[in-house]
Amino acid sequence: MRIAAQALQPNLTEWAAQRPVTSAPNPLIGQQRALHAIEQALSICGRYAHGFIVTPAGLRVLDVLAELPTQQGWQSAHSQCDWLYVANPDSANQPLCIDVNAGQADSFVIKLWEFLQAAVNVRQPLLEYMLETFTSARVKHYLELISDKTFDDLPGAELATILVRQPAQPEPFTYCDRVTDASLFGSIRLQSVEGTISSDLHLIEPGALLRANGGVLAIDAEELFLQPGLWRKLKYVLRTSMMHWQAPGDAHIAAYYQPEPIPVQLKVLLLGDRDIYAQLREVDRDFDNLFPYLADFSSHYSLAQAPLAPYFDYLAYVEREAAVRPLAPDAIAPLLKFATRLTDFQTELTLDTIALMQFLREANGIAAQQQQQQISAAHLEQVLEQRKQRDGYIAELSRRAILEGQVYIETSGQVIGQINGLTVVTAGGSEFGEPSRITATVHYGDGDIIDIDRKSELSGSIHTKGVMILSAYIANVFARNDAMSLSATIVFEQSYHEVDGDSASLAELCCLLSALAEAPIEQGLAITGAVDQFGRVQAIGAVNEKIEGYFALCQARGLTGKQGVIIPQANLSQLNLDHEVIAAVAAEKFHIYAVEHVTAALELLTNEPQKQLYAKIEQRLSELQHIEKPTSWWQRWF
Structure with a gap:
């Protein structure tokens, strides 16, 4: 057609x-599937309801994350609080954590200072005020611990440090794209005072995990897995809902300083490509339990x-x-x-x-x-x-080699057993289509088809599969009941690199049938397509690049009106060609045909009816069948 x-x-x-x-x-147009998945993940509470967002190339992650809360109205299941560490009256190296409502951290520190500065016998009114204002259970417990304590009773030189200070309206999410141990989980720094290495409250630094506590934390999955040990540590936090601090220092310098673990209640969204998601599901048995929701953003x-x-x-x-x-x-x-x-x-x-x-x-x-x-x-x-x-530099060099005759490609005339297949070349970061000459010869033999590219180890496994399929088609059509006393060889001429893919199997089959029927093929027509054992033509990739590559060669030599390309019918929905090709087709200087079966392609290439071609092949096979086969090596020699 x-x-x-x-x-x-x-x-x-x-x-x-x-x-x-x-x-x-x-920015969220066309992403209903992913949006629904994220909405489901955020609506479910618990430790085992996090999500993985598949981010295709070209997606601007921050734009998407910023737009999601406005369209979905994210409501966190847990309130986001201010977190502080305060001096522990029982241990200088084990400060206690306290949570207060967002925006109350500064006022709490001021009131705590006033509380400890006041005499013990006049603290009751201030105590009642603090209990009414700061309603956290941890605040109540801490005030009970220090109810009769003064500054002198508290170890260390610091009373409190504000670890996380939330704004009046907390951010809907926290994004961690530079993932390290410190940026995700936080760190405890060390200081040296008069030769003594130690830590203190102001040296505790929060990470993204604590800043997002009570809300949503988005993490770049690729960055996460580049750092050994972080994934296992994150899983532990999500399973236990507690953030334990790593001991400060390293193997050479270490100091005992162990702040109280902080309870963590948040939603984690991992962002990465599909390969990372597939690998996690395959190698980590905990992943499906912790991240059951897949938000698959479309490209x-x-x-x-x-x-x-x-x-x-x-x-x-x-x-x-x-x-x-x-x-x-x-x-x-x-x-x-x-x-x-x-x-x-x-x-x-x-x-x-x-x-x-x-x-x-x-x-x-x-x-x-x-x-x-x-x-x-x-x-x-x-x-x-x-x-x-x-x-286009490499494409021009390749085309020049054809135009100058260094690579032999015919775009006019008729030849038996020779056809122009269409291939896509990827080299030096550029991709372009170009024709490749395929030839076939037939001779007396055992019915096998020899793929020279495979014999010379220049054929990939998919191309080898394609050759085996066309061999099966010929055997099914012409040798269903009798052995076929004819063999053939087929090769990509002037091909010096590995040939792979099955998109040339239709061209190879037509070339082989041309050699069998001794029917010449129009060299002005190039062809691409895969084929199955029944001769049905199947879709291939990069159809536009292949057509445009062959058109560029024909245009450089001069369009004759007899040149064109044969493609699978299944690829019609992918056609989106350059305006020069469309103009040439409209002017009938170049033609594009779509076929569903090898017989239709063969009729276009040879200008002969399929029945007539197949009759020639059957007659030739019949003649060869009656040739007496030599029985010894000296008979074959003489």
Whole structure:
């Protein structure tokens, strides 16, 4: 089936027309699944109800975390308090922890000072005031301990230190992205006084765990697991709901100073990629118990599941964060095209915030140079051209090798047993499509197909699987009842690196059938696709890059109107081609065909009906079947 030019990209004009006059910037568009999971995690109390957030590339984590509380109205199950350490009348090295309501720490220290300064027989009114004002059970217990004590009865030189001071309206979350033992759990520093190493109240430093106590703590999972021992320590805190302090100092310098453990009640959200999540589930038996809620943030916005209109709110957020000039009306269509190209699907738009910001900022720079007040379609197109120029050096070298004849690729004429397969090359950080010549020969034999790339150890396991599948197809069609007295060899010509993947199996099968039927293949047509044992053509990856790579070669040699590409029907939803390719297809200078079965591809390549081709193959096999097979080595020799 020949593909019309309008099917080679999304309906951008219709999409651009849906842009509203005003939009509300929102970074959480298209993330309903993840938002529901986070909402569930935060609504469940207990030690075993934390969550893991999968963060795809391009997601701005802080923006998402900042927006989540406003949309979900986070309500912590535990109140966030101020925490203090106070002098322990029974031990100079074991200070006691006290919690008071948020914002009361400073006034508590002042009243505690007044309490100890007052005579014991006149403390009762102040004691009653403190018990009414600071209602914590720990405050009551501590006041009972020091009810008859004075400053002289307390060890050390310090009365109290405020460890965590919460604002009047505590932050909805604490984010720990530079994860170390000190930044997450806190630390106790040491001091040397007259040669004596010791610690004191003011040397106790809280970490993110204590600052988030009573609220939500978000931790960068990758940073967490780069530090040995932190994960095990975090699990212990979550299981016991107590934060124990590590002894200050190291193996060479150590001092006994053990503050009272602090009760911890908070919600932890780990943030990382899917690989980290999969590894944790596989190797840590405690992970599923502690982190049962998966918030899977998507990198794509599917128009098959949601309307287009909300996506413009997401674009408004991207524009705001990029701090660029406003977009002109004609810039919307190319921006949406860029957003779909990043996803490889016509009906999906990217949610890669950083990639979109970079794209708009480059266009904004061009607009600034031209002293334009808006970003237009021309600016966006210029960005794409500049990127192609920057990243296209290796692709140009590869194409030049073909044009100069160093690599032999035909784009016209007809040849038996030779076909142009389409491959994707990844080298030096750039990815581009280019044709690869595949040849096949047939000869009398035992019915086996020899993959020269595999024999020379230049074939990956997936490519080897593809060759075995096409061998099975031929055996199923032509040798179901009798042995096939014909063997074949197949190879990627002028290939000096490992060949892998099954996207060339359709091309290999067509090339092999051409050699069997002695039917010439149109060299102007290149082909890509995987194939199963029944000849059905299956989808492959990077279809746009493959088409554009072959088009660039044909364009450099001169378009003849007979050149084109054959792709799987299943890849039609992924087409999103460059405007030059679309223009050439519209002018019928280049063609794109979609097929569902190998027979359809073979008819396009040979211009012969499938029945006629298969009849030729069966006749040839029948003739070879009656050739007397030599029985000894000297008979074969002579």
